[in-house]
Amino acid sequence: MALLDIQDLHASVDDTAILKGISLTVNAGEVHAIMGPNGSGKSTLAQVLAGHPAYEVTGGSVTLDGADLLDMEAEERAWAGVFLAFQYPVEIPGVTNAYFLRQAYNEIRKARGLDELDPMDFLDLLEEKLKVVEWGPEIMERAVNFGFSGGEKKRNEILQMAVLEPKLAILDETDSGLDIDALRIVADGVNQLKRPDSATILVTHYQRLLDYIVPDYVHVLAGGKIVKSGGKELALELEKRGYEWLTGVAESAALA
Amino acid sequence: MSGTTTTLPFVELFGRAEAAGGPSWLSARRRAAFDRFAEVGVPTSKVEDWRFTPVHALATTPFSAPAAAGVPSAATLAPYWTGPDSWSRLVLVDGAFAPALSTLRDGVAVRSLRAAIEAGDPLVERHLGRTATAEATPFAALSLATFTDGVVLHLPAGTQAESPVEVLHVTTTGADNALVSTRVLLVAGDNAEGALVESFVALGSAPYLTIPVTEVVLGANARVEHVRIQREAAPAWHIGFTHADQQATSHYRSFCLSVGAKLSRHDLHAKLNASGIETLLYGLSLADGEQLADTHSAIFHDQPHCNSWEVYKGIFGGRARGVFNGKVFVQPIAQKTDAKQTNRNLLLSDTAQVDTKPQLEIFADDVKCTHGATVGRLNEQQRYYLRSRGIGGQLAQQILTWAFAAEVIAEVTIPETRAALEQLVRTRLDEMTS
Numbered sequence: 189m190a191l192l193d194i195q196d197l198h199a200s201v202d203d204t205a206i207l208k209g210i211s212l213t214v215n216a217g218e219v220h221a222i223m224g225p226n227g228s229g230k231s232t233l234a235q236v237l238a239g240h241p242a243y244e245v246t247g248g249s250v251t252l253d254g255a256d257l258l259d260m261e262a263e264e265r266a267w268a269g270v271f272l273a274f275q276y277p278v279e280i281p282g283v284t285n286a287y288f289l290r291q292a293y294n295e296i297r298k299a300r301g302l303d304e305l306d307p308m309d310f311l312d313l314l315e316e317k318l319k320v321v322e323w324g325p326e327i328m329e330r331a332v333n334f335g336f337s338g339g340e341k342k343r344n345e346i347l348q349m350a351v352l353e354p355k356l357a358i359l360d361e362t363d364s365g366l367d368i369d370a371l372r373i374v375a376d377g378v379n380q381l382k383r384p385d386s387a388t389i390l391v392t393h394y395q396r397l398l399d400y401i402v403p404d405y406v407h408v409l410a411g412g413k414i415v416k417s418g419g420k421e422l423a424l425e426l427e428k429r430g431y432e433w434l435t436g437v438a439e440s441a442a443l444a
Numbered sequence: 445m446s447g448t449t450t451t452l453p454f455v456e457l458f459g460r461a462e463a464a465g466g467p468s469w470l471s472a473r474r475r476a477a478f479d480r481f482a483e484v485g486v487p488t489s490k491v492e493d494w495r496f497t498p499v500h501a502l503a504t505t506p507f508s509a510p511a512a513a514g515v516p517s518a519a520t521l522a523p524y525w526t527g528p529d530s531w532s533r534l535v536l537v538d539g540a541f542a543p544a545l546s547t548l549r550d551g552v553a554v555r556s557l558r559a560a561i562e563a564g565d566p567l568v569e570r571h572l573g574r575t576a577t578a579e580a581t582p583f584a585a586l587s588l589a590t591f592t593d594g595v596v597l598h599l600p601a602g603t604q605a606e607s608p609v610e611v612l613h614v615t616t617t618g619a620d621n622a623l624v625s626t627r628v629l630l631v632a633g634d635n636a637e638g639a640l641v642e643s644f645v646a647l648g649s650a651p652y653l654t655i656p657v658t659e660v661v662l663g664a665n666a667r668v669e670h671v672r673i674q675r676e677a678a679p680a681w682h683i684g685f686t687h688a689d690q691q692a693t694s695h696y697r698s699f700c701l702s703v704g705a706k707l708s709r710h711d712l713h714a715k716l717n718a719s720g721i722e723t724l725l726y727g728l729s730l731a732d733g734e735q736l737a738d739t740h741s742a743i744f745h746d747q748p749h750c751n752s753w754e755v756y757k758g759i760f761g762g763r764a765r766g767v768f769n770g771k772v773f774v775q776p777i778a779q780k781t782d783a784k785q786t787n788r789n790l791l792l793s794d795t796a797q798v799d800t801k802p803q804l805e806i807f808a809d810d811v812k813c814t815h816g817a818t819v820g821r822l823n824e825q826q827r828y829y830l831r832s833r834g835i836g837g838q839l840a841q842q843i844l845t846w847a848f849a850a851e852v853i854a855e856v857t858i859p860e861t862r863a864a865l866e867q868l869v870r871t872r873l874d875e876m877t878s
Contacts, residue, residue, distance in 0.1 A: 263837075265832075266833055278828075282851040283843060288830075292833035
């Protein structure tokens with residue numbers, strides 16, 4: 189059984205159709221890249237999978253391990269193992285990273301019928317996870333994403349992913365706005381977190397990220413549909429030729 | 445301005461205060477203040493500054509001086525201190541200084557207001573009722589006319605207090621309709637530094653009215669942090685007034701928490717009398733049920749090159765009502781003023797209500813003055829972010845409500861007091877959101 193099975197997915201926001209029939213199968217252990225020009229529906233797909241309330245699913249089905257994902261609230265999807273690394277991580281002044289992560293971790297444990305971790309044990313766990321993003325403990329006492337640089341916010345998303353150990357990680361434009369050092373740290377983190385029983389979907393405009401996280405499959409999204417699928421070599425072709433040959437609109441996949 | 449004519453109880457209370465005697469300057473000030481109060485009276489809702497805060501019932505309530513209810517035990521008061529017992533602790537019981545419950549430490553000269561007046565303390569004559577004047581509000585006038593006692597704190601020029609001073613205003617009365625009228629005068633000399641933490645609490649559950657006034661005088665380059673915690677009994681009326689009077693390059697940092705009382709009103713004035721002054725005003729009001737919490741602030745930028753920064757937040761549930769009015773006056777001479785005011789309110793119910801009004805009157809042209817006010821529900825983006833991490837429902841609501849409050853509590857720089865405030869607010873929010 190596929191880990192994630194998307195069939196003929198249609199979705200709209202404010203009555204405007206954005207996704208117009210997406211089908212995609214992701215198996216455990218795989219990395220899929222979803223590329224496409226601006227406005228193609230990439231981020232919408234990521235948000236629909238995570239359960240953003242502003243998007244309305246108007247057709248199709250999505251299952252995770254055979255369970256109906258579309259029937260679940262956003263928090264229930266997190267309990268089931270979905271994790272979205274946000275393109276624009278949200279600032280929550282007044283809540284420390286440590287508190288936020290412990291609550292998230294324990295809510296997911298609770299939903300799975302496991303014991304909650306007390307603050308001391310959780311700190312031990314955190315110490316290990318911080319290594320994934322090459323951070324010291326001081327970051328844990330800062331408010332969630334508050335006053336973080338763009339790069340720090342993306343690293344914080346990967347830290348959360350490390351703690352929550354999702355089955356399905358969706359990274360939405362995680363490479364945007366990163367300098368080369370931050371990109372390396374983020375990509376290293378994602379690579380370390382790969383497991384045989386989990387899968388990763390990378391949503392990205394640019395090929396650059398795929399030099400660091402090598403996908404098994406690349407899909408090109410345009411006009412709310414997957415217009416081409418292939419192996420990692422497709423990304424390189426996009427970098428050379430842009431998106432025009434697939435979409436009819438000139439747009440580069442290489443970083444300017 | 446037309447207020448309700450003053451009534452007999454207030455006349456009696458004034459007579460009682462006057463009969464206690466004192467120097468002639470005091471009698472004159474009391475008399476002038478009472479004349480002022482008699483002229484303006486208890487405001488009706490027709491008076492603009494009191495439009496949303498109905499206090500006219502006070503005009504017909506038979507207030508009297510608090511009956512002597514006996515001195516509470518130190519243990520009863522223990523939960524209300526925010527800091528350790530190594531700090532100076534001053535207790536005012538039903539408006540009277542209680543030496544047996546108070547402890548004084550070195551570094552700050554402290555005495556009861558009554559003792560200071562009797563001893564002819566020149567600071568009192570110079571400042572009492574001169575910064576928080578009878579003209580400021582009707583209740584500031586009533587306070588000066590009727591106050592019975594209080595405390596005077598002096599931070600001598602060039603000194604740094606080792607620890608904050610805590611003042612506990614305790615109302616113990618079991619009888620209905622006591623009027624408690626106390627005053628605090630803090631004088632920080634040039635280059636002096638110190639902190640004052642005031643708490644307003646009650647041991648009884650009868651209705652009463654407190655009209656406390658605090659005057660803070662900051663000399664040149666003085667630095668004062670002032671925390672004010674209003675946690676009166678549920679049926680109480682609390683109408684307080686704080687006035688900070690600042691000289692050149694002084695720094696005044698204030699934090700006010702309002703959680704108690706049926707109706708609370710705090711007027712907070714800062715007067716910036718010279719250049720290079722910094723004034724930071726932070727506050728948080730929590731109210732639910734039928735509570736009303738009102739903050740009226742006024743910042744007087746009378747001289748150039750001063751900064752004021754104000755952040756007030758409110759969280760309102762049930763059928764509670766929040767009121768915020770923020771006045772900023774920038775005089776023509778006060779060029780290069782940098783003033784920023786923010787008022788943010790969170791509504792936890794459909795029936796809670798907030799009236800917020802920034803009021804900037806700017807007569808100088810080379811200034812930076814901004815204001816912003818919001819009234820709303822929890823931030824939906826933040827709520828979705830939490831849900832995407834598995835935190836949903838009630839827990840997300842509690843975390844985000846707490847976060848909203850915590851952001852402004854974090855502005856208190858005294859660690860012990862900040863921790864106590866966090867505890868107090870958490871407890872209150874748990875009651876409000878469960």
